[in-house]
Amino acid sequence: MTGDVFDPGQLSRCISCGFCLPACPTYAMTGDEASSPRGRITLMRALQDGTLPPDDPTLAEQSSFCLGCRACEPVCPAGVQYGSLLEQWRVHQWRGRRRPPLARALTLVAGQRWLLRLLGLVRGAARGPAAPSPTTAGPAAAPPTTAAEPAAAESGAGEPAGQLMLGCFERALYPAVSRAARALDPALAVPSAQGCCGALHAHNGDLAGGERLARRLGEELPGTIVTTSGGCAAHLASVLGPRRVRELSTWLAGRPPGTELRVAGRRARVTLQDSCHLRNGLGVFAEPRALLRQVADYVELPSAATCCGAAGTYSLLRPNDSRRILDAKLDEIEAAGVDLVVAVNPGCLRQLRTGLRRRRSAVRAVHLAELLAEATAPAPPA
């Protein structure tokens, strides 16, 4: 009897109706009950009640094969919180040395605050066109910003100024995304003394660490946290409450649109790849589409709401499965006749960009912030 791996209340919610099966990308791949959300919950129950031993190989495989995209949640009429159950499952499966070394390394790096701060400064995410706030200009050892400073200012939308979260992944790979977000809303405060939100930890078997980091970031960024990462937004909202967190598209919603984005002398054709956790965890999907429609011709991908295979560390831990999912997605993107595919999460951006480059595709992958900033920037003289 293992007994205490899962919250019993959450685990008992599932009635095994199977409505989640058609929403699950891994069930679509295999047609196998064990790799469906319902089957995985049956496995979780077997772990909880001791029917299966804690080191059962199917438990190990299925907890890792799951993308964690949470596409099963919006279609679940019984309200099962699958994402939360998966996090609890991975705490058990990936306990101690069973945690994949790569996941261990990544969470270790992301937990290093000094390294993130350095990355932000070196890669330039924390520098930008906006007027420097008192905290961004300060030395690396500056104390965390307090609520009194930037939150007092008003943004264009009449809300208190947001605190831009820089994100560990973005600071390393896509500092331009943060700079674009600052160009779109110069009133955003950008404290450089901010750590990782802990989403990476929560999804990779360190739920307690993930919650601790989120709370700490909540203290470092008082007021409304604005993020360009759908995954971070969903994790922060689950720990700090949804009122504290705004993903960029919801933060920008309702502002005056930029100018039309043009490609080859015509209005650009763009499509969106949803961020799974933004859509399935926070229910945000209309907002980025509305922003895109303002500046370009929008084309909806049939599988826009389905995972691209990035899934946090999944593309690194299970490259073959990730690639299978991505390939079908790229076929669809190339068939859609678009100039740009837009991501609202840095992991998806990396996944799409890598895949499209590998194919030498003419389609470019960009982050929503970059596209909107481009549409807002003064047009070059004709």
Next chain:
Amino acid sequence: MALSATVRAELRDIVGPANVHDAEGDLVAYARDATPLFTHRPDAVAFPADTAEVAAVLALATRHGVPVVPRGAGSNLCAATVPLRGGIVLVLTRLNAILEISADELLARVQPGVSSAVLADAVAAHGLLWAPDPGSRTVATVGGTIATCAGGLRGLKYGVTRNYVLGLEAVLPTGEVIRTGGRLWKDVAGYDLTRLLTGSEGTLAVITEATVALLPAPASANTGVAYFPSLAEAGEAVARVIRAGVVPATLEFLDRACIDAVEDFAHLGLRTDAGALLLFGDDGPPDLVATHLDRIGAACVAAGAVEVTTAREVAQAEALLAARRCALPALSRRGGVTILEDATVPRPRIAEMVDRIDAIAARHGVAIATFGHAGDGNLHPTCVLDSSDDTDAVRRAEAAFADVFAAALDLGGTITGEHGVGAAKLPFLAARLGDDQLALLRRIKTAFDPAGILNPGKLGS
């Protein structure tokens, strides 16, 4: 029973080693379907790729006396796919091709692993309608839909699955492949084995291909809602609707507990102060639909409806239907275990049946919420329990349902309208069919399956 090393090796040879799963965890995952309270582990799970592999597996099983349980998506509600005696679960999800859609002949040929919704979407692109519409249509496979003769929300006007199966390719438990019926609407050559296999719940043969009848898609559809003080008035409204000369495509009811649960999930602005809700709808040319919805609305008002509204746009109508489809899982928000039945009575007896269900629930001290298909008398009394660990509550619920079945038979009804017998209702089958008919069922089963390997412990056992 345990599988011998020989059987395991041969099974791997037939479908390929990667398509046999027999780790403990895999067996746990296939020990149940969507039915609560029934679990039993198989000894192996096999995923055949085609008819030839299905035939080879069945011949092997007959030779060695190994039980085989065919399975689609496992969304049935009568424990039809629980491997009560172990053996091999034969999963047909790899046979998932739509082989042909013929708009000229109004038919499709399809493999059993395609989901009902995928088939419906594919034929809709040709302007056609796949009429069977079980609540689980997004999940359920066509093979499972045929094997259980699933009903759904369109039963009154369109009938059920059996009305749309023209022909089947099926593998007998002894390994022979038969083709029944075909592309013909008229064909009386021989016993109607197509109808016999439809609803046979995987006990006579394994369906590997189906030729199904399609209809031209209706030009438009609309849906409305009527609220009543109690189910008695809603029952009266159903009678008045039929008397008004309308056979609606949709006529569904929810009692108060179900309205609450669905509103909780779907947030459609349903009135939670009403005693009963009737969801009605029709399809066809727009003028006719509008006329019919007016007549249905008037019949509801005459029967005592407190409010009648029709959907203003397609999305709203679809949301109402989607909400009705999820009534069962939405009810599960009330507790961890939902025991759902589908006792069915002649249409005029619905209100009377619901009264009896309420009395039975009170007598056994259990909470039973009821929704269902008012147009065809098919009720879904559903008992919500906190946990299956509460054996006393489970026992009381089971006793209550035994009384519900008896009440349905007393009113000229049946123990199951559309979910099937499976393992869950086998104990009540004799009361519905009588001993002579039950004995005939067993002889039919033996004619198909002399070794008794196909889904033992269910129909025909």
